[in-house]
Amino acid sequence: MHLTVFDPTTIAPALLRVEDPLSLRIEESFLNATATREQMMYDGWLIRWNNGHMLRTRCVNALGPGQGTLDARLGFCARWYARHGMKTTVRISPFSQPIELDAALALRGFEAVDDRRMMAADLSHPPEMPDTGLHFELVDRERFAREIGRRLGVPEQYSESNVAQLLQLPMDAMPLLAMHRRRCVGGVLVVLDDTLAGIYDLVVDPNTRGLGIGRSLLASAMGAAVAHGAQHAVLQVAASNTPARNLYCQYGFQDRFAYWYRRAPDNFAG
Structure with missing residues (x-):
C-alpha cells in the first residue's frame, strides 16, 4: 500500500x-x-x-x-x-x-x-436525491464487501478479511449498491450508532465517474440515515482528496478534526 x-x-x-x-x-x-x-x-x-x-x-x-x-x-x-x-x-x-x-x-x-479529515454534517435538513436514473439495492453485508472489493481492485486475500470484518460489525448497517441497467456502478455503507450515522466505503466504478453517481450515493446514504433517526452523518476522507472534500462540503459536511x-x-x- x-x-x-x-x-x-x-x-x-x-x-x-x-x-x-x-x-x-x-x-x-x-x-x-x-x-x-x-x-x-x-x-x-x-x-x-x-x-x-x-x-x-x-x-x-x-x-x-x-x-x-x-x-x-x-x-x-x-x-x-x-x-x-x-x-x-x-x-x-x-x-x-x-x-x-x-x-x-x-x-x-x-x-x-x-x-x-473527519467530517460531519447536520441532518436536520437532508439533501434531495439527484435524478440520475439509478436504482439502489439494500444488500447483505457479504455481497456488499465483495462488490466494493472488486470495484476497488482489492486483492483476494485482503477482500476475505474485509468480508469477515463487515460480517462481525456489531452495529446496525445498511449496505447500499447503486445499480444501472442491472450493473453495479457503486456502493456505500451506512453504519448506525445511536444518533450518528457513519458513511463508509463510498465507491464509484472508475468507468462511470463524472455521471453524478457519487452525489446520488451520498444523498441516498444521508436520506437512509435520517429515516433511521440519525442526527449527524460522519465520514472520513484523505485531506488531499480535493474533489471528494468539495462534494462533501456541498452536502453540508464540515471538518471536525x-x-x-x-x-x-x-x-x-x-
Missing part, C-alpha cells in the same frame, strides 16, 4: 485540539465501526492487526496514558506486529494519549503518513 508522507505541522491548529462532546462521540463511533476480531487492549492502547487493506484495522489507537513507559509499550507493539508480519503503525488523533505522543514518535523516526498515522522505521524493534 502506498502511503503519502507529510508534515503534521501544516495542519490547522483548530483541527488538532478539539474537546467538544460531538467530536469525542464521533471518534468513539469511528472506533466502533472499524472494530475487528483481531484486536486487544494493552496498557491503555487498542492494538489491531487485521490482515485487510485498511490501515485503520491494523494500527494502534492510544486511548489512555497507560502505566508503563512509552518505550515499553512501543516495544511490546513492535514484537507483536513483527509476529504477525506487520509494521508498527500508530494512529494519531486529538484524543491520543499522551498528548505529546506524535512528537515522541517523530523523535523515534516514525514517519507521518495518510493525512485525513484531523488524524493521521505514524509508521515505524524499517529497523524499529522498540
